[in-house]
Amino acid sequence: MTSYLVRRVAGALVILMIISAITFYLFYAVPRDPARAFCGKICQPETLALIRHNLGMDEPLFVQYWHWLVGIFAGREFVQFGSCPAPCLGYSFATQEPVFSAIVDRFPVTVSLTLGASVVILAFGILTGMIAAWKVGQPLDKIASSSSVIGASLQIYFVGPLLAFYLVDTMQLIPRPSYVPITENPLDWFTHLMLPWVVLSIIFTANYTRMTRSQMVEQLAEDYVRTARAKGMSSRSVFFRFAWRGAMIPILTIFGVDLATLLGGAIITEQTFSLHGIGELAVRAVQNTDLPMLLGVTIVGAAAIVLLNIVVDVLYAFIDPRVRLS
């Protein structure tokens, strides 16, 4: 188990290096010069060169990348901004604030949003899928199945404002979405994030309903489920004690893959409800050609996804004894 984790983390680090290198390279493929933005309207070539030097942009690409990489572990000095302690992801070209602290500030918002939405997705998706499978072919199944198709075809930027208009403005059932730190007031944290959670999870939940249903139906046709019935187990215990475990394995796999998409959905949700999370940071960084910020956000996002995938793999071993972590 330990050696497995060591191997996985080492692999994850390699993946993160590759991702950051690609992002680094792609940024320079874009025909825009960040130094020009600093230089102002009347820009002398000498000033431009100086700014370039101060930003470290006059060095070869791989040297710049190396500095960036070293900075994460050892910190680094900037002529422009001064010293930046480890872990240093550089300074934002646009706002001049340290990238790392900007991300740390916004992190709780995005984490709250994605984790909350994950809970809603898994709880609701699996529950409705189970109900549909339990009552397969009956009206309840048809309702669950068809509403999941509708759900899957909705879009965040459409449902978001629509629900906000009805639930917040017209009916005033829930407060306008914003972020209240959970440490400050857990109840407010919960109520203020309710709408974003629901909106973000709608399209995903529908998928999980359909998947759970089909997986359960498939599992119920398995030989070992028939054996359980032949042993005299009641339909209910066959359903909940035997079949669900088999059904959960593919669902967990898909969820591991979906995490990345979910993070993408979180960016749109943050924009829709003006939440100040990592997503907002990412969108702004792209608009401003803010390389350090963009790299920072990418690498933190990628790290989160890679880490969660390791967690998912460890969960496998708990559900399925045939999977051995070695």
Place this chain on the structure above:
Amino acid sequence: MNETLLELKELVKHFPVRGGTLIKRQVGAVHAVDGVDLTVGAGETVGLVGESGCGKSTTGRLAARLLEPTSGKILYRGQDISHSSRKRLKPIRPEIQMIFQDPYSSLNPRQTVGTIIRGPMEVNDINPSGGRKKRVQELLEIVGLNPEHFNRFPHEFSGGQRQRIGIARALALDPKLIIADEPVSALDVSIQAQVVNLLQELQRDLGIAFLFIAHDLAVVRHFSQRVAVMYLGKIVEIGDRQSIYERPRHPYTHALLSAVPEPDVSSEPRERIRLAGDVPSPINPPSGCRFRTRCWKAQDKCATEVPPLVRLSGNREGHLTACHFPEAPTTQGEDVVLDPALA
């Protein structure tokens, strides 16, 4: 037998097992085939029997050069093809064909029967006189299918008929040797006999040699002139049909024969041998004689010395046995029951 068609010499095939921290490295190997010597003469039928994990299928795939051996030699008409390239194998490929167990998965469901059977002719650029279509119809007729059905798809045929399509495909290039890997074990009893008869007719009429791989000892006996018994990657006994089935020497051959369920209630009593446990894993096979862990005659010598495959005194010419303490050449010896639950 006259000309030797296929010769396997000390053939070994190990499949690596990988594992380890950080860097995957080979931590072991499945000893699928571990030193097999076997010859098949032109027009001869050799049966290969054994239980799961004995390496009979791997041996078949090696003989057809669908796999490359780890060591040892595969000679086809005296030519060493053990490590030949795809290009060097090309002229030989048509002469060695394979028939597989599963008539469902070995045929492309999206191709018509005509396309399937024509396939090998196209790949090998062969234009029979009268055209490929005529040849396809001829082949369909040979295997007992309606020649007008070349435009149908595999799913329109029953299991037995699909196996006939597989056989027609194997015949398309006039092979000299057919390697049949469990060709009838997926079929119903009444259909099995139809296919066995068909293969036997082909062998007789076309003079094709067969390496017939199966776990059913009665079917192998019916079809093969010589029989090799495999256990955990090695041939433990080989000989002409009569020697193996009536005068077996290796304890494992005795156990196998005694385990065959026969639909007779009145035939002469056979010895009853019930082994304990299952076949050990081929990843870590027992030292010395591989059968010793389930053998009632095993002694210290069996753990240290690998018994050579030799002709024992009293054995006929060509009847070889790999055993330090062979049994008497009869199938009516004393009963042996090793299974603790049957004591």
Place this chain on the structure above:
Amino acid sequence: MTTVSWSGEPGTSRGPGPFLSVRDLSVEFSTEDGIVHAVDGLSFDLEKGTTLGIVGESGSGKSVTNLAILGLHDPAHTKIGGEIWLEDQELISAGRGTMEKLRGNRVAMIFQDPLTALSPFHTIGRQIGEVYRKHKGASKKEARDRAIEMLRRVGIPQPETRVDHYPHEFSGGMRQRAMIAMALVCDPDLLIADEPTTALDVTVQAQILDLLKELQQQFGTAIILITHDLGVVAGTADNVLVMYAGRAAERGTVREVLREPRHPYTWGLLSSMPRLNSSVDVPLRPVRGTPPSMLNPPSGCPFHPRCDYPKLAGPELCFNQRPSISPETGHGDACYLTLEQKRELRTAKTEDRA
């Protein structure tokens, strides 16, 4: 001599009859392609402590029959007719609760492939123990002890440690032993074994079949052994029922059916099988053609399209009327040929073969 008689009128009063009695069972499934007539008018009896071998090829209805006895079919797509009596309990009309109490307790079942038939997610011990807990109300500890005892009885070495292993850690033969242990844990009166050795190696098959016989003597269990292999039946069963296209073709003791087979289909099955002592120079004698589709079974005798003598019993009879098994008890078969005709045909066949 060959009067057409319909055995087992449904609804006849039940005196002290056989232990298990299946009367005029019919099973139909609705599928996308139409209605599959899987079993049609099947009747048979089974006495306590004996073994009945049900032999047939794929699609003969042998497995379906036994799923129906346990009520394991999908009720939404299956129509079942006839009666199944287990002593004084009728099973087709029994409620769900009754059947759940019966399954695994009085009637147990083992399946062909022990790897897929055992749950991969639970230990062997738990899978055996939970049957015992469910039906005998035993505690966890008692169930575990019972599981260890059962594993020992089916010949699994070191049962105290093996009890905590998962099925994938067992070999094929050991898995089937565990499956048998699980089926016998509540000491059932009836064990249904559906191709229990088809997925196993020859030497392991012999071990498992002997084990079933051994345990039958210890527990006094009645066994229905479903198989496609007449050889398996020969060494294991007392009585045989040969099924073809959802109907009984022949029934009798093993000795009767194997020594003096009466139905042309049984002849075909026997002459299809090569033996260890048969002559190797003559071709096998298969049954012509292929088994019928049960979506649209043949009219008359379902075997007539593959039979060599359909006109011998009369110009039309075999084509239009379904023969029933006769006589009603003992060695019987469903064929319109007279016993005399069958005897002559069979003698001719054996002479031909010699």
